[in-house]
Structures are given as structure tokens and as C-alpha cells.
Amino acid sequence: DAGITQSPRHKVTETGTPVTLRCHQTENHRYMYWYRQDPGHGLRLIHYSYGVKDTDKGEVSDGYSVSRSKTEDFLLTLESATSSQTSVYFCAIRDRGLDTEAFFGQGTRLTVV
């Protein structure tokens, strides 16, 4: 398996609290992504990064922010968690070269109560 670690793996948090999810890679890959997976919606791109400090919004970025201060770490922050953000969050990494495959982390199950 590619060297991707997501933390935490499970989290329960209260509405209105900030939450940060971490994705750590040991592959030195250029691209990093955050997706959420919900039944009936597949994988939806939240934010992605194409280098240190280079990030862009995906399809469902409202209520989320990201930071990438080092190649190996990509943080996803829910600024004020809402119940609609209850989901499974996947981080993915991809090497430079547009035909390269993405490798996925094990996912973080987040429940907002």
C-alpha cells in the first residue's frame, strides 16, 4: 500500500465545533486530494493541492478549508461542523504526470451530532 495515513480514523464531534483531519504521505507525491463519500453521491472532491501552498476548490468546498505547508501533509478543516458534514472522508495522493493513478487512504468516518 502507498504510504498514506489519515488521522483520526473515527471522530464524533458536536455541531458548531471546528474539526481538522490530517492526511500524511511518505511518497513525496505532488498532488493531494480530499474527497467525501456519501451514499448516492459517490466521491465528491472537496479541495485539492498541486504543490506546497498551492490549493484549489473542488465541487463541494463550502464549509471546508485546507492547508498544505509541507509536501507530506494536507489538512482539511471544517470551520464549524454541521450535521450535513457527517460523512466518510478520503485523502488521495498522486504523483506528477497526468496518467498516474491516485492512491487512497483508509478514510475517516466523521459524525457530527
Added chain:
Amino acid sequence: AQSVSQHNHHVILSEAASLELGCNYSYGGTVNLFWYVQYPGQHLQLLLKYFSGDPLVKGIKGFEAEFIKSKFSFNLRKPSVQWSDTAEYFCAVGGSGNTGKLIFGQGTTLQVKP
């Protein structure tokens, strides 16, 4: 803008039946196309990919896909499914831009009955 659409949301087949899952994409430039599989309780794994060249791509576990540029399609096929193919399947499109944006479809749940 990039987008990808999978038309079959839930497919039920008997073992040995043939499979075809539809995938259509929208993108104005050169695309890179992927099919991923997610077995129950696991993360996504690559089945196959198309970047250029032969539009008929062969992947792992007997899967193949055909890129038809005129139809903006990249359908996944398997001649004879097995119970172990029960999983969720995702089509994805990556654009040719430098940002590496990668968009997934809604997914198709395949249930294979023994």
C-alpha cells in the same frame, strides 16, 4: 469544467453474466480516464486507466474499458462476472491541466448473485 456521469447506480447480475457499466465525461481538453473499485469496507483501488494510444484498455481481474472519444464515453466491461466482483465501481476523469484535478462519478454498486 470537468464532470463525469455514471448512469447505472445499482446493477444486479448472476455469476457468469456479462457486465457493462456506463461512464460519460465532459471536458474540453485531453483527458485521462480511470476506473476504480471499492470492495466492501475497503478503500478505492485502480482497475484500469486510459491516457493515450489503444482505446481498448485491459485492467486487472479481467476487466476492460473502451474509450470512445466521439461519444465522450469510457464504459467498463467484463465478459463473465464472479461473486467476488461484488463492489462499488467508480469512473474518474483527470484533465490535462497542471493542477491534477481528478473528478469521480457517482459510483455503481454491483451485486453478483452466486
